[in-house]
Amino acid sequence: MSPKTLYDKIWDDHFVTNRDDGSSLIYIDRHLVHEVTSPQAFDGLRENNLNPRQINTILATPDHNVPTTNRSKDVNGIKDPISKLQVVTLNDNCDEFGINQFKLNDERQGIVHVIGPEQGITLPGMTIVCGDSHTSTHGAFGSLAMGIGTSEVEHVLATQCLVSQKQKNMMIEIEGVLQKGVTAKDVTMFIIGKIGTAGGTGHVIEYCGEAIRNLSMEGRMTLCNMAIEAGARAGMVAPDEKTFNYVENRPFSPKGEELKKAVDYWKDLATDSDALFDSKYLFSAEEILPQVTWGTSPEMVTHVEDVIPQVEKDNKNLLDALSYMGLEPGTKIKDIELDQIFIGSCTNSRIEDLRAASEILNGNKISKKIKRAIVVPGSGLVKKQAESEGLDEIFKSAGFEWRDAGCSMCLGMNPDQLKEFERCASTSNRNFEGRQGFKGRTHLVSPIMAAAASLKGKFIDVRDI
Amino acid sequence: MKNSNLYSGEYVCLDKANVDTDQIIPKQFLKSISKSGLGPYLFDSWRFNDEGYLGKKVSERVKNSEFVLNLDQYQGSNALIARENFGCGSSREHAVWALKDFGINVVIAPSFGDIFFNNCFKNGLLAIKLNTKEVNQIFEQQINNSQKQIEIDLINQNIQIPNLESIKFEIDDFRKTCLLEGLDDIGFSLKYENQITDYENKLKTSRPWILNDK
Numbered sequence: 132m133s134p135k136t137l138y139d140k141i142w143d144d145h146f147v148t149n150r151d152d153g154s155s156l157i158y159i160d161r162h163l164v165h166e167v168t169s170p171q172a173f174d175g176l177r178e179n180n181l182n183p184r185q186i187n188t189i190l191a192t193p194d195h196n197v198p199t200t201n202r203s204k205d206v207n208g209i210k211d212p213i214s215k216l217q218v219v220t221l222n223d224n225c226d227e228f229g230i231n232q233f234k235l236n237d238e239r240q241g242i243v244h245v246i247g248p249e250q251g252i253t254l255p256g257m258t259i260v261c262g263d264s265h266t267s268t269h270g271a272f273g274s275l276a277m278g279i280g281t282s283e284v285e286h287v288l289a290t291q292c293l294v295s296q297k298q299k300n301m302m303i304e305i306e307g308v309l310q311k312g313v314t315a316k317d318v319t320m321f322i323i324g325k326i327g328t329a330g331g332t333g334h335v336i337e338y339c340g341e342a343i344r345n346l347s348m349e350g351r352m353t354l355c356n357m358a359i360e361a362g363a364r365a366g367m368v369a370p371d372e373k374t375f376n377y378v379e380n381r382p383f384s385p386k387g388e389e390l391k392k393a394v395d396y397w398k399d400l401a402t403d404s405d406a407l408f409d410s411k412y413l414f415s416a417e418e419i420l421p422q423v424t425w426g427t428s429p430e431m432v433t434h435v436e437d438v439i440p441q442v443e444k445d446n447k448n449l450l451d452a453l454s455y456m457g458l459e460p461g462t463k464i465k466d467i468e469l470d471q472i473f474i475g476s477c478t479n480s481r482i483e484d485l486r487a488a489s490e491i492l493n494g495n496k497i498s499k500k501i502k503r504a505i506v507v508p509g510s511g512l513v514k515k516q517a518e519s520e521g522l523d524e525i526f527k528s529a530g531f532e533w534r535d536a537g538c539s540m541c542l543g544m545n546p547d548q549l550k551e552f553e554r555c556a557s558t559s560n561r562n563f564e565g566r567q568g569f570k571g572r573t574h575l576v577s578p579i580m581a582a583a584a585s586l587k588g589k590f591i592d593v594r595d596i
Numbered sequence: 597m598k599n600s601n602l603y604s605g606e607y608v609c610l611d612k613a614n615v616d617t618d619q620i621i622p623k624q625f626l627k628s629i630s631k632s633g634l635g636p637y638l639f640d641s642w643r644f645n646d647e648g649y650l651g652k653k654v655s656e657r658v659k660n661s662e663f664v665l666n667l668d669q670y671q672g673s674n675a676l677i678a679r680e681n682f683g684c685g686s687s688r689e690h691a692v693w694a695l696k697d698f699g700i701n702v703v704i705a706p707s708f709g710d711i712f713f714n715n716c717f718k719n720g721l722l723a724i725k726l727n728t729k730e731v732n733q734i735f736e737q738q739i740n741n742s743q744k745q746i747e748i749d750l751i752n753q754n755i756q757i758p759n760l761e762s763i764k765f766e767i768d769d770f771r772k773t774c775l776l777e778g779l780d781d782i783g784f785s786l787k788y789e790n791q792i793t794d795y796e797n798k799l800k801t802s803r804p805w806i807l808n809d810k
């Protein structure tokens with residue numbers, strides 16, 4: 132048999148059939164559902180008298196529209212009636228079709244991409260979809276996890292299959308050891324800076340090399356989360372002992388004999404040593420420094436010790452970006468003054484992120500220049516864990532607001548938003564125009580860089596702390 | 597949604613690369629639980645200077661008179677030409693619904709975000725990849741010669757623009773059929789229900805943890 136990549140193996144094991152129009156049907160093992168991209172899909176099922184095919188493969192939760200304060204009132208705490216309707220519609224649809232949902236007041240509620248792994252719903256070797264581009268996060272387990280549109284959500288609900296075409300294989304290897312103060316977030320932003328936001332288009336990226344193996348599972352989730360920002364529909368890391376240890380004893384993961392069988396299967400998934408990739412990149416861990424974005428696309432990124440690059444007069448894209456961001460070429464990253472700090476999102480809202488950020492803040496106060504600093508745990512369970520470790524107290528005494536779980540200011544579909552021209556150091560994944568609020572300005576950074584910046588009101592090199 | 601083979605009309609050039617779906621339709625409009633009615637909010641923060649919300653009337657809005665889609669000569673355009681990586685970012689199908697609702701039924705660019713590209717064809721929106729040189733030519737025809745007529749022959753896969761040689765384009769057969777025949781995608785897949793059931797039966801022994809009752 133010819134050697135295969137991890138992606139090839141998962142593809143082959145999920146291949147159902149070819150349709151006679153030349154596309155393939157790929158079996159889907161897990162389907163995560165949230166309130167924003169599902170209402171029209173459920174309408175479609177009703178119109179066509181269809182039912183979800185495999186109810187046990189689906190988990191739903193509201194995350195995008197949910198308020199991060201005052202949650203005792205359940206959906207009645209959602210002030211915006213249109214947001215509320217969307218969350219209520221998810222409730223109704225899940226009830227009608229019998230779908231398992233972690234509702235707003237369930238302590239297991241959270242961002243879909245945080246709760247899947249937390250519950251053991253995400254497992255190695257699976258195909259996982261969600262009507263959300265950051266589904267790529269789950270690739271950290273060595274699964275093929277893809278964001279899909281609403282029509283595809285409906286299709287997967289009805290058929291348990293995705294109409295697909297095989298993508299190309301890309302390998303990104305990071306050799307060596309990361310410097311202290313350099314995190315998975317910096318690695319993933321660094322890669323995007325190198326290959327561009329379209330660099331991975333049409334590919335599935337497999338991340339490998341010493342620096343990747345050394346990342347914790349949570350770090351690998353951060354890494355794969357932003358594979359979509361590199362244009363790839365999926366990013367993945369081969370499962371290893373760390374992965375198996377992580378999934379063991381989760382509520383939905385296999386137990387006993389079944390787990391043994393599963394682990395045997397997962398162990399065979401790693402890319403064969405002589406497998407062929409369509410493209411390969413090799414970077415050295417030592418060259419990666421703490422990253423900060425300065426523009427309106429994740430590829431407009433540099434390291435904290437750098438300055439904003441010079442822009443040629445006819446480079447409309449960069450000029451537009453700088454004008455939107457209110458920045459000039461040559462400005463030092465460390466001279467950029469901030470209004471808000473956001474620690475959260477499916478990129479960086481897990482327990483390790485909160486621990487690392489709180490370590491920087493411990494015993495310190497945020498700068499008076501910062502108008503608001505908020506921490507939004509990725510799930511109710513992350514929040515509970517953090518509180519049991521006393522992290523909430525550290526954040527609060529530093530001057531941060533301690534919120535309830537949800538997407539929050541990652542995209543501000545709820546009330547957490549930037550005001551016009553406010554500038555934010557954010558641990559999320561997209562610095563697009565208006566993403567965090569109308570005319571708001573976003574700089575993407577790691578949780579420790581965000582925490583460090585909160586102390587000075589400006590970016591500082593976290594390695595200096 | 598069945599489309600005819602011929603698309604003809606006027607095109608408008610949006611001179612921006614990496615147009616993400618957050619720009620095509622900003623987040624506040626994703627609160628809609630319906631597919632229709634999103635056209636008025638297409639490119640909302642570029643077309644308008646005030647902040648929009650679902651239900652806000654266009655007549656109450658402050659138009660950005662410089663934005664290309666607001667220029668008089670491009671009113672009624674049904675083809676949008678853009679730079680590379682159009683539709684990158686979020687998976688929101690609302691971006692395609694908004695384009696269609698606005699009246700755009702063709703998008704041409706050197707490259708597209710993968711999820712957006714898929715979403716287009718599921719909604720009868722023709723997305724065409726051309727090389728950068730060809731896209732540049734189409735831009736130049738508009739900028740230098742005020743050209744906006746465009747005709748696309750889907751069956752023969754070519755684009756006609758006055759004063760330009762006809763441009764051939766590639767399209768996957770299944771996407772082409774899907775546009776021409778207006779296939780019911782789910783119905784089409786359900787023709788393979790036996791194969792899906794066979795797969796599921798095997799799954800019960802090969803990877804039993806997948807379909808377990810939880």
Ligand code: SF4
Pocket residue numbers: 194195242243244263265476477478537538539541542559560
């Ligand atoms: S946290 Fe942000 S990126 Fe992640 S699912 Fe929510 S909105 Fe999307």
